[in-house]
Amino acid sequence: MTARLAAMRDAFGQALLDLADAIPELVVLDADVASSTKTRLFWEAHPDRFLNVGVAEANMVDIAAGMATCGLRPVVSTFALFFALKCTDQIRNVVCYNTLPVVFAAGYAGLSDSYDGASHQSVADLAIVRAMPNMYVVVPADAVEAGQALEAALRRDGPTFIRLCRNPTPVLFANTEPLASGEPFAFGKARKLRDGIDLTIAVCGVPTAMALEAADQLAAMGVSVDLVEVATLKPLDVDALVASVAKTGKMLTVEEHTMHGGLYGAVAEALARHRPAPMDCVAIEDTFAESGPYDALMAKYGISVENITRKAAALAGRESVRPR
């Protein structure tokens, strides 16, 4: 792990450019936020393969769907909130129902549009898109994984939702870093980031860096964490989660999303069926957040190293143990 920071939106914008020649069917659509989502890079380089449809997100998704039926590979780009809420009908009835290869570049996700406030913060998007049959749902942990997810999505014959953070976040992976399985990024494959026996932490997205730090703190407290990064909420790597819990017997999920229907929900559904275990979550409560600096906002709404450490220690039965 390095201390280098990079924004997923920058990596994603660059990845679109890098893939343009290799995938001639790639077209990009944006809804008047190309300067924010960084699809403007592609727009400037390939104006004939870019459509700015104005502030009409539902129309954008259906245009992309029509294109996909004709052999093109559209990437639609806007804020995650708008996809989940303004385009739910288009995502379900047109894209997912027909298993069309449309890639949703869901920008400014989670609390990352922090200063714009609750109206722009997307903390229920995963619950919504995860409920759509045929959809793959990817929550990259860093800028590198965001680029890898795009390439995988463009080669998939079906829809993929990729959740992207607005702000610079720690780069965790090298471009060539394999998964625990030894394979490159693949849908439905979790990455094992730490081996431990006292409890499992399953994490997705930006809080992954926090979970790594928390794991180190917990190790210093004598709590060893099996840390699993779950980039694809759907399909979920049930085998990896079950194997980990078979060893540790406890599960803490960590995500930048409401506690309803995101990673916590997905993991609980899987474990309830295959390997029931005591669980807790680090997630946003059933509430709206507010404006503020990203890091401080995350901390106020419970997404912090401190909170992960505290809940993990409690779940592991080590509440009284103080950090050394």
Added chain:
Amino acid sequence: MMQYLAQQCRIEVLDILHEKGTGHWGGAASAAELLITLYFHIMDVRPDDPEWPDRDRLVLSKGHASCMLYAVLAHRGYFPVQELHTFRDLDSRLQGHPCMKATPGVEMSTGALGHGMSVTLGMALAARLSKRSFSSYVLMGDGDLNEGQTWEGVMAAAKFRPERFAALVDYNKVQLDGPSDAIMPMDPLADKFKAFNWNVAPTVYDGHSVSAILDSYEWIRAQADWPVAVIYKTHKGRGVSFMEDNYQWHGAPVNDDAYAKARPELLRGLKVLEERL
């Protein structure tokens, strides 16, 4: 001949809706001649190769007229006419509303209104990007025009102006709950499209006359200014006197009494057409 076939499809649709006790008569009867003329005279399609990349596309945005689309597709050769009797059955390829994954010849799954304009625009833009020359048609109804997304698509189509993109309006002016003028007035409809910078046909064509529909196609073919919109005056429930222009027959089941009265009317209409052949 096409006029006759349209009426025959109407009878088959009535038979099936009665047999199944479910489905939408009003909007299906409204679109009979339009769909027949599109599939038999206007569109370049290959029923034995439904995925042929250069085929013309039609999106039935008023997806509740599915049964008529299926009747026309069956007669065009996409699947056996006998299969129409599986409409809305479990395990059938003929879903309640059109499903592109289930039925050969269906270009887009529809049903929730307001999607057709946008998806068909996407097809027309794909033709441009892929340097293909197929035409893309969207067939819309009154309810579609109520949907806000339709007008997002209308705006975008006027921005991108893809070639060979045509919006066809099956303008029967009756919706589920009543006459359109009482539910959501759309007039002056042609002026609305014009205000969005569309090229609108100067004539409102008779959507129940195959020759008038062919005239409208001649007008479309002569245009170089895209996109184009053509409005067809139609009658919901066309062909049955007590169902025509009557909102109560939007989706009501065709019960035994109604069927007993309606079918002879449709047969009389068919006989008149037969005598003209």
